[in-house]
Amino acid sequence: MKRTVLATILAVGLTAPATAQQQVDMELMTYPEIAAAMQTGKTTVLIYSGGTEQRGPHAVLGGHTLIARRASVEIARQLGNALVAPVLPFSIAGGHLNPKWPGSVNLPGPVFSAVNEAVVDSMVVNGFKSIVLMGDHGGGQRELEDLAKRLDQKYAAKASHVYFCGDLYAKTHDDVDGWVKEHGLPPATHGGIHDTSLLMFLGGDSYVRRDKLVAGDSPVPPGQQPDSTKPRVDNGVTGDPRPATSEFGKLFFDIQVRNAVAQIRSLIASAPKAAQ
Incomplete structure (x- = not known):
């Protein structure tokens, strides 16, 4: 028995360093671990904005942030040369501020941009060479794209490159919408x-209250107006979540990660060698 316990302890001890080496979430790393990771080639950092907003009566408000935390880690692991900055829990979400649906948090556009810029500035000082901005929420996509262009020019002389990964959101939604249809x-x-x-x-069930799944208002096609003769459901949902399944979620998650990894690799590959 003692021999078995000792063998187990030794096995745990031997695997612990590998676990530390595999960690990519900077919030869960010490600064020596981050330094060691960067020395081995992890000089790309992902800055991912989540969001806190109502998602109907069935889904927790931190959905964008919860998705961002998991997706960012998987993206970094698949890239192989990246770490993940702490996920930002707020975004531009003014359209969801409503006392009928309490809890949403909105950052005005200039504030959202300023916060992301401060994080980028910090990552440049930390020594990262490829810095990727992306957002899980539709609000803020344009701001992140504009910010990446401006900061890329700002830091070009320091051999740091700033990118915007728009496919994470836009292409993923197009792909998922096509699959759903x-x-x-x-x-x-x-x-x-x-x-x-x-x-x-x-x-x-920690994130979704299945007994609260109800249809909301129907999506309005671009360029059209809602049917004024049809009563609004007005429950914070646009669409119908009732057919949702975890199996669909795995498929959608994989699409999101795959799109982000592909675009980030393409962006970095097209940059000057000194900025990679």
Whole structure:
């Protein structure tokens, strides 16, 4: 028995350093571990904005942040040369501020940009050479893209490059929307099958109240106005989350990660060698 216990202790001790080496989430690393990771080539850092906003009566408010934390780590691991900065829990979400649906937090555009700029500035000082901005929420995509262009020029002389990974959001939503339509499922833009399936996959009943799954207002096609003769549901959902499943969520998660990894690799590969 003693020999078995000793063998177990030794096995744990031998695997602990490997676990530390595999860690990519900077919040869970010490500064010597971050320095060691950078010395071995992890000079890319992901700055991922989540968000805190209502997602209907069935889904927790931190959905964007919870998705961002898991997706960012998986993206970094697949890239192989990246670490993850602490995920930002707020975004531009003014459209969801409503006392009927309490809890949402909005950062005005200039504030959102300033916060992300401060994080980028910090990462440049820390020594990262490739800095990737991305957001899980539709609000803030344009701001992040504009910021990346400006900061890329600002830090060019320091051999640091700043990118915007827009495919994480835009291409993923296009891909998922196409898949949903192809499979005859109801379209959604907020709190519907896409968001809800992701949260079911990542957190199950901790993130989704299944007994509260109800349809919301139908999405309005671009360029059109809502039907004024039709009563609004007005429950914070646009679409129908009821067909959502964790299996769909796994598929959508993989699409999101794959799109981000592909674009980040392409962006870095096209940059000057000194900035990689």
